Amino acid sequence: MAIIHPCSKIQLPEMKSLFGSPGKVSGLVLRMGQCLFAAASLAVMASASGFSTATSFCFLIAAMGVQVLWSFGLACLDIHALRLNKDLHNHIVLSLLVIGDWVTAILSLAAACSSAGVMVVFMKDTGICRLETTLSCKTFQISVALAFVAWFLLAVSSYVMFWLLASI
Amino acid sequence: MAIIHPCSKIQLPEMKSLFGSPGKVSGLVLRMGQCLFAAASLAVMASASGFSTATSFCFLIAAMGVQVLWSFGLACLDIHALRLNKDLHNHIVLSLLVIGDWVTAILSLAAACSSAGVMVVFMKDTGICRLETTLSCKTFQISVALAFVAWFLLAVSSYVMFWLLASI
Numbered sequence: 001m002a003i004i005h006p007c008s009k010i011q012l013p014e015m016k017s018l019f020g021s022p023g024k025v026s027g028l029v030l031r032m033g034q035c036l037f038a039a040a041s042l043a044v045m046a047s048a049s050g051f052s053t054a055t056s057f058c059f060l061i062a063a064m065g066v067q068v069l070w071s072f073g074l075a076c077l078d079i080h081a082l083r084l085n086k087d088l089h090n091h092i093v094l095s096l097l098v099i100g101d102w103v104t105a106i107l108s109l110a111a112a113c114s115s116a117g118v119m120v121v122f123m124k125d126t127g128i129c130r131l132e133t134t135l136s137c138k139t140f141q142i143s144v145a146l147a148f149v150a151w152f153l154l155a156v157s158s159y160v161m162f163w164l165l166a167s168i
Numbered sequence: 169m170a171i172i173h174p175c176s177k178i179q180l181p182e183m184k185s186l187f188g189s190p191g192k193v194s195g196l197v198l199r200m201g202q203c204l205f206a207a208a209s210l211a212v213m214a215s216a217s218g219f220s221t222a223t224s225f226c227f228l229i230a231a232m233g234v235q236v237l238w239s240f241g242l243a244c245l246d247i248h249a250l251r252l253n254k255d256l257h258n259h260i261v262l263s264l265l266v267i268g269d270w271v272t273a274i275l276s277l278a279a280a281c282s283s284a285g286v287m288v289v290f291m292k293d294t295g296i297c298r299l300e301t302t303l304s305c306k307t308f309q310i311s312v313a314l315a316f317v318a319w320f321l322l323a324v325s326s327y328v329m330f331w332l333l334a335s336i
Binding site: 053054055056066106109110112113114115116117118120121124125157163166167 | 204221222247274281282283289292293327334
């Protein structure tokens with residue numbers, strides 16, 4: 001007869017298979033998505049003429065640079081954990097990942113929102129985009145949209161990490 | 169002899185006394201702080217001349233309005249729970265609070281950051297503040313600073329709620 005443990009409510013094995021957990025294929029896909037979208041946003045913004053006219057666009061490039069480095073590093077960690085079948089679910093690793101994820105996510109959202117605010121000023125409030133043809137406003141918009149996608153993917157990872165940390 | 173329960177690791181009573189929990193005095197203080205700072209930010213921005221020149225400033229007013237309503241509602245809920253000594257730590261209440269808190273927090277951060285981005289454009293990138301004296305740029309700055317404080321207090325509540333939801 002199978003003995004049911006009285007503490008079976010803790011359900012650690014179920015928690016570990018959460019979508020996007022570190023050291024899982026879904027986690028790796030999420031990290032690679034973050035890295036790709038952030039890199040695309042950075043490249044598009046850096047290639048746009050006149051991006052240095054607004055400080056927010058320079059901030060977006062810096063924030064996306066930080067996100068590329070962070071997500072690429074964690075994608076490498078996931079690959080390492082998958083290859084060696086390592087378990088990354090310990091308190092110290094998860095705490096570091098939660099802090100890093102949240103700082104990067106807030107930075108990315110702040111950069112994307114401030115750039116979006118500047119875009120609205122340029123396109124609607126002052127109409128600089130129509131007057132100055134040297135500014136590639138369409139390119140700025142694409143970059144900001146990519147930054148929002150990159151932030152969204154990072155936010156998913158951040159919530160999963162925080163949930164895992166709170167439930168171990 | 170005291171019997172130690174094998175599942176004592178769950179520590180529910182400790183979790184409930186977390187700083188800023190719903191139905192606690194610390195939670196009520198946090199909600200009142202959020203409500204006050206958001207209302208102050210809204211009032212300062214609405215009293216500034218020329219705030220309607222930038223869409224982001226109107227968005228800030230809307231977002232702070234939402235935060236005032238949300239935080240005021242939850243402050244009332246906390247007072248109700250404190251007076252009747254009710255327990256708000258159940259899954260449905262916490263899930264609703266987590267969703268509401270996170271939506272409001274992201275909205276507030278987006279509004280504060282986009283307004284800050286526009287402020288930088290007005291003060292540094294284009295120098296509109298120096299040219300157009302009808303814009304009360306100092307007042308805009310105070311409002312954006314208050315919005316960041318209101319967002320920070322809401323972010324603390326959001327993390328506490330999410331932590332509680334993950335650990336019950």
